[in-house]
Ligand SMILES: Cc1cc2nc3c(=O)[nH]c(=O)nc-3n(C[C@H](O)[C@H](O)[C@H](O)COP(=O)(O)OP(=O)(O)OC[C@H]3O[C@@H](n4cnc5c(N)ncnc54)[C@H](O)[C@@H]3O)c2cc1C
Ligand code: SF4
């Protein structure tokens with residue numbers, strides 16, 4: 001095997017992933033730690049990385065406390081209502097009380113936020129959303145992060161975390177490889193903040209050909225945020241709480257501005273409103289939750305799904321009226337151009353002008369993430385000033401591993417953070433990591449050479465496997481001795497789709513299906529040892545696949561553990577079709593034991609701290 | 612395709628390679644020009660299109676669901692602080708849009724280290740950088756003071 005250079009990078013705080021959570025973490029880590037070395041490591045280029053690469057047209061989390069629009073308590077009620085009762089209210093309140101200062105920073109930096117000409121306040125899209133011209137949202141935020149960080153390393157894919165030599169449950173750094181040079185990187189750090197985004201391509205996407213990359217969440221959201229902590233044994237929560245989104249067909253263009261600002265509605269193929277007629281049957285499944293305002297996202301999905309199953313699809317967005325107003329027409333299009341350009345491409349290609357045609361909607365494949373209308377992720381300690389004891393074991397946003405923090409999609413239990421809330425959570429973690437380091441004193445973590453040397457062998461193995469196996473065959477992609485990352489990904493997506501509640505089964509699963517899913521995932525996990533990569537680019541794809549498979553296994557265990565259907569419209573347990581508040585008004589927690597290759601599951605109480 | 616590169620426009624500068632979040636824009640060793648090596652991992656995010664100084668990159672909607680004959684092009688002008696879009700439908704209809712992208716000069720953000728160092732008292736509090744000032748509210752950072760409840764809402 002080619003000799004690979006090892007490069008050592010020492011830091012006080014290592015931020016893994018330079019998206020919204022990571023940029024917030026870099027900013028705050030350095031604000032409080034002027035003498036500290038803050039390093040950001042990013043697999044792409046922080047200028048345009050992460051879910052906000054193409055921009056956003058709205059900031060979906062802003063209280064507007066300065067105008068008395070919302071309070072952090074209101075925000076917690078909204079999160080709790082939308083997630084059918086189960087959120088970490090301590091974490092949510094913390095986002096709510098800080099997020100406005102983040103947004104005011106963004107505005108000062110140069111983000112164009114629209115204002116309401118009548119009130120002079122930020123232009124509201126809905127109760128929580130404000131409208132922006134956000135094409136350059138990511139470059140602006142990256143500029144601040146770049147100036148804050150001591151060093152930024154682009155194009156390095158982090159593959160594993162490193163643990164302390166002496167203390168088993170303490171993080172000491174991370175390893176990865178440079179996707180351009182192939183160099184091996186050992187990051188030694190006192191604290192690590194994971195902000196590596198959510199997970200797309202866990203479940204099979206609707207389009208499996210050239211358009212498979214046009215998923216709703218970015219194709220580069222590769223589940224590293226979950227796999228990295230899972231492998232260290234960090235507890236994960238609500239991993240079963242995958243999200244399915246109702247979006248414009250094929251492009252997955254966002255609908256928020258249409259519903260909230262343009263005030264458009266949906267109808268079935270025959271021009272009828274349909275949501276209300278499913279209300280009583282939903283009530284039979286979930287009880288009073290369906291009567292809450294606004295109707296939880298998953299339940300609206302459920303009505304969509306039932307209406308289509310009844311043979312009255314496709315469901316359409318009624319845009320013809322609204323788009324007669326030229327101002328609204330501009331908003332409708334710019335909304336796509338600002339954050340999901342692919343939808344404008346789909347409409348231009350199909351001659352769809354929403355002034356003349358009511359465009360079709362679709363329910364997406366499931367995604368695993370922690371910042372939208374869903375809250376999968378790591379189990380984290382809450383704010384010191386009020387979090388219940390059971391939610392507090394150290395520093396704010398620290399996972400159950402010492403020195404390991406998280407932000408944004410990484411952390412579970414706090415939905416509806418979106419861009420501003422993820423950045424805010426990064427800030428919270430950055431400050432807390434400083435406290436953690438200051439308290440370490442002379443007891444500093446140390447990486448083990450043996451550990452990273454072993455990982456170095458493992459990380460580059462797919463290149464070697466390919467090189468040897470390629471000589472066995474004449475040409476083509478079919479080999480008896482290696483598996484290409486794309487083939488492995490498609491196998492994963494098929495397993496998850498067919499057994500764990502993907503779009504292919506109309507989001508349905510049950511214990512026998514999950515059991516079979518786990519068997520198949522186990523074999524896939526074993527086969528990852530045979531991944532073959534013909535280039536450093538495919539080596540990145542190999543490790544993305546590893547991370548996706550690990551996260552998927554965790555999702556499947558969680559789905560198996562929760563014996564109820566808590567979020568109809570996200571997924572269904574056919575063997576437990578009812579919401580069951582008596583036994584399951586709780587968080588699900590998992591922890592993985594790498595040596596035994598075993599998951600253990602437990603429940604944790606939901607403390608409601610807000611009325 | 613999603614993105615593709617025009618042979619006669621590309622000069623192989625590599626800006627698109629540098630920016631692509633999916634790591635799929637590469638310089639072809641034979642033509643020495645950029646090529647999308649993995650169209651099925653392209654998000655049509657236009658990061659490369661916006662970054663190309665030669666306007667050599669274009670997008671053709673995903674073949675498995677987008678009929679041909681359309682185009683969605685843009686010009687991002689940092690100095691002017693705008694992005695302009697031109698949409699062409701399959702049937703030839705055209706739509707134009709222009710939006711602002713930034714209200715301050717590029718590079719003008721004050722570095723976090725240029726602010727005076729925070730006090731120990733601030734460090735020990737729950738406040739984040741520039742708080743409570745940037746919250747723009749009276750009474751400082753809200754703190755939860757109620758009692759904890761447990762159980763069903
Ligand atoms: C289509 C769409 C529309 C949205 N609309 C809105 C909206 O209107 N308003 C709003 O506020 N929010 C919106 N969001 C949500 C918002 O984008 C996310 O909530 C936010 O970006 C999450 O932040 P994050 O830091 O967790 O993840 P990201 O911002 O995705 O950042 C993760 C980073 O980690 C990097 N990374 C991943 N793995 C590794 C690894 N192994 N090694 C190194 N680096 C790694 C990635 O490259 C990326 O830069 C939208 C998202 C999408 C996709
Ligand atoms: S940025 Fe444009 S000119 Fe430069 S390599 Fe890419 S396509 Fe070619």
Ligand code: SF4
Nearest residue numbers: 631653654656657659
């Ligand atoms: S559109 Fe985005 S994902 Fe596609 S090649 Fe360009 S930068 Fe990469």
